[in-house]
Amino acid sequence: MSEVSATDRDIAPPAPGYWAMAGRKLLRDRAAMISLAVLVIIALMCAAAPWYAAHIAHTNPFRSNLSGTVMRHGKPVEVLGAANNPLHLGIEPIGPSWRLGPYMLGADQQGRDVAARLLYGGGNSLIISFAAAAVCLVLAAITGILAGFFGGWVDRIISWLLDALWAFPVFLLAISLSVVLIAHGIDLGLFRLDASSLALPITIIGVIYVPYVARPVRGLVMGLRQSDYVLAAIGIGAPAWRILWFDILPNVISALVVFAPLIIALDLLTEAALSFLSIGVQPPAASWGTIIHDGESLIYTRPMVAIAPGLAIVITVLALNILGDGLRDALDPRAKLRN
Amino acid sequence: MAGTIIRRLVHMIAVLFGISVLVFLIFFATPGANPAARIAGKNASPQTVARVERQFGLNRPLPVQYALMMKKIFITRNLTSYVNLGEKVVPQVFKAAPVTLSLVAGAAIIWIVVAIVIGAVAAAFRNSWIDRLLMVLSLIGISMPVFWVGTMANLFTQGIWHHTWLFSWVPPLGYVDFSKSPVLWFKSLLIPWITLAILYIGLYARVLRAALIETMQEDFIRTARAKGLSERQVLLRHALRCSLVSVVTLFGLDFGVLVGGGALLTEVVFGLQGVGYLTYQALETLDLPMIMATVIYASVFVVVSNAVVDILYAAFDPRMRLRR
Numbered sequence: 042m043s044e045v046s047a048t049d050r051d052i053a054p055p056a057p058g059y060w061a062m063a064g065r066k067l068l069r070d071r072a073a074m075i076s077l078a079v080l081v082i083i084a085l086m087c088a089a090a091p092w093y094a095a096h097i098a099h100t101n102p103f104r105s106n107l108s109g110t111v112m113r114h115g116k117p118v119e120v121l122g123a124a125n126n127p128l129h130l131g132i133e134p135i136g137p138s139w140r141l142g143p144y145m146l147g148a149d150q151q152g153r154d155v156a157a158r159l160l161y162g163g164g165n166s167l168i169i170s171f172a173a174a175a176v177c178l179v180l181a182a183i184t185g186i187l188a189g190f191f192g193g194w195v196d197r198i199i200s201w202l203l204d205a206l207w208a209f210p211v212f213l214l215a216i217s218l219s220v221v222l223i224a225h226g227i228d229l230g231l232f233r234l235d236a237s238s239l240a241l242p243i244t245i246i247g248v249i250y251v252p253y254v255a256r257p258v259r260g261l262v263m264g265l266r267q268s269d270y271v272l273a274a275i276g277i278g279a280p281a282w283r284i285l286w287f288d289i290l291p292n293v294i295s296a297l298v299v300f301a302p303l304i305i306a307l308d309l310l311t312e313a314a315l316s317f318l319s320i321g322v323q324p325p326a327a328s329w330g331t332i333i334h335d336g337e338s339l340i341y342t343r344p345m346v347a348i349a350p351g352l353a354i355v356i357t358v359l360a361l362n363i364l365g366d367g368l369r370d371a372l373d374p375r376a377k378l379r380n
Numbered sequence: 381m382a383g384t385i386i387r388r389l390v391h392m393i394a395v396l397f398g399i400s401v402l403v404f405l406i407f408f409a410t411p412g413a414n415p416a417a418r419i420a421g422k423n424a425s426p427q428t429v430a431r432v433e434r435q436f437g438l439n440r441p442l443p444v445q446y447a448l449m450m451k452k453i454f455i456t457r458n459l460t461s462y463v464n465l466g467e468k469v470v471p472q473v474f475k476a477a478p479v480t481l482s483l484v485a486g487a488a489i490i491w492i493v494v495a496i497v498i499g500a501v502a503a504a505f506r507n508s509w510i511d512r513l514l515m516v517l518s519l520i521g522i523s524m525p526v527f528w529v530g531t532m533a534n535l536f537t538q539g540i541w542h543h544t545w546l547f548s549w550v551p552p553l554g555y556v557d558f559s560k561s562p563v564l565w566f567k568s569l570l571i572p573w574i575t576l577a578i579l580y581i582g583l584y585a586r587v588l589r590a591a592l593i594e595t596m597q598e599d600f601i602r603t604a605r606a607k608g609l610s611e612r613q614v615l616l617r618h619a620l621r622c623s624l625v626s627v628v629t630l631f632g633l634d635f636g637v638l639v640g641g642g643a644l645l646t647e648v649v650f651g652l653q654g655v656g657y658l659t660y661q662a663l664e665t666l667d668l669p670m671i672m673a674t675v676i677y678a679s680v681f682v683v684v685s686n687a688v689v690d691i692l693y694a695a696f697d698p699r700m701r702l703r704r
């Protein structure tokens with residue numbers, strides 16, 4: 042065996058491939074790597090939500106706790122106590138304790154643990170934005186490749202559809218679809234989606250951004266269609282599926298990888314906005330947007346309920362944007378020249 | 381050139397038609413969406429639903445309903461709300477329009493000026509710590525949800541710091557008409573303006589910086605330098621003017637979207653009763669005629685601003701005239 046490895050060492054290693062080179066470049070990008078680490082940590086924390094609720098917060102973050110008490114500084118304190126005004130009018134949820142344990146970030150209006158809801162809500166926000174981005178990228182790749190490669194009436198129909206969707210004010214499209222569908226879900230016989238299903242916001246948010254990606258993909262494929270190697274492949278009689286799979290798709294995928302973090306970031310912000318308007322994730326489930334919505338009515342007494350999820354959104358979206366910049370620099374050498 | 385404009389206008393009307401049909405279908409023909417049952421309320425008897433259907437003309441064929449609704453919006457302008465019975469929808473939209481326009485126009489002035497300054501400074505000090513700091517700040521601006529920024533602004537200007545010298549001038553939430561008191565109008569809008577502008581400052585500063593850096597590598601910049609112009613003159617007189625084209629395009633589209641009601645979240649957070657707020661209220665009560673009116677109002681602005689940008693492009697750059 043040792044002889045084999047000795048001869049191996051003498052032969053020059055094969056030149057690193059496109060992806061290996063991009064990966065190495067990305068590994069050297071400190072800002073992108075830190076962002077990636079932050080994203081992984083946030084995702085792991087959100088995944089640990091059930092554990093946190095059971096072992097640290099000791100509450101069920103989906104059930105209201107209107108008359109419970111909790112120990113603070115050795116004394117039992119009501120979770121929803123009398124408000125701190127001269128007449129003790131109204132009730133006020135307990136404030137943050139700032140230490141790991143029950144009600145670390147305080148309670149919301151229904152006496153639920155904000156920190157636990159933040160983790161559960163983050164899980165939903167991340168699931169929705171990642172899944173919606175996947176829906177968007179797959180649909181955009183299919184439509185963009187078909188339109189760009191086959192041209193003719195296929196292109197005309199797809200482009201017309203994309204143009205119509207593009208011209209539609211995107212926020213109004215999202216809001217209109219959500220309002221109609223949240224009320225009673227989709228029921229198309231075989232295809233049923235419940236109003237409280239996460240699949241509903243995923244589908245809506247996934248579809249509305251398809252033109253943003255499909256249009257550049259179509260342009261890219263149209264350019265590739267005229268490139269020498271594709272013309273050569275057509276010339277030797279390669280079937281269309283083979284050209285699409287081996288010559289076109291790899292190019293499109295690198296474009297999609299660059300788009301992915303930016304679309305996820307956009308989806309996260311859109312989900313938060315829809316949930317803030319209470320037409321996204323439906324109660325008792327939470328997302329960062331719904332928690333900000335809950336916190337708005339407590340903003341002057343318990344601001345942490347609205348501050349915490351907002352900060353979580355900002356950090357996540359910022360990390361995604363920085364990662365997106367890094368991916369673009371790593372995968373698209375021409376873009377780097379401009380900076 | 382005239383041909384381009386006419387072609388663009390025809391395209392514009394076609395797109396508007398498409399959007400109005402799409403909105404109509406979303407609200408009136410989505411499987412499960414039953415407007416009559418909604419107006420009748422929960423647990424209404426089938427007879428009540430049938431009566432509502434007859435009363436609102438919802439039992440007629442969809443194309444007829446569509447045509448009637450468009451006629452009531454554009455020609456007779458007497459479309460009435462399903463929720464506040466008898467209230468006319470079109471005048472309400474026009475009453476809300478100045479509020480939105482005040483909000484968006486003020487924010488636009490702020491974001492254009494600040495973004496140009498940030499973009500130009502970042503490009504001038506490219507790769508220095510100033511550049512990096514400004515770009516990180518821009519990125520943070522892009523990453524913040526606008527409704528959260530608004531909520532935080534309220535927290536500080538109406539709550540925690542309202543009684544300090546810094547924010548004691550901020551009036552309570554809501555819109556004050558310009559004709560009533562220009563000073564109060566300005567005060568009531570300043571915080572919403574800044575809130576709305578933050579996202580666009582980040583966006584435009586980044587775009588402008590990239591465009592400036594690309595322009596600085598062009599031949600005519602080398603010529604300008606060879607003529608002996610100072611670096612500041614090269615940047616401000618030659619490069620900036622050329623790079624602004626990319627920002628102007630973006631601006632046309634964004635301004636159209638916002639004036640049409642895209643500032644909905646800002647309007648809701650600050651209690652400004654503009655077109656976006658109207659849309660939001662209509663969506664909460666599922667007032668279909670009001671939704672149709674506001675969505676069509678919004679798409680008119682989006683489509684018109686798209687067309688204006690395209691026509692301006694064709695005017696600036698003859699090569700664009702050959703495209704579709």
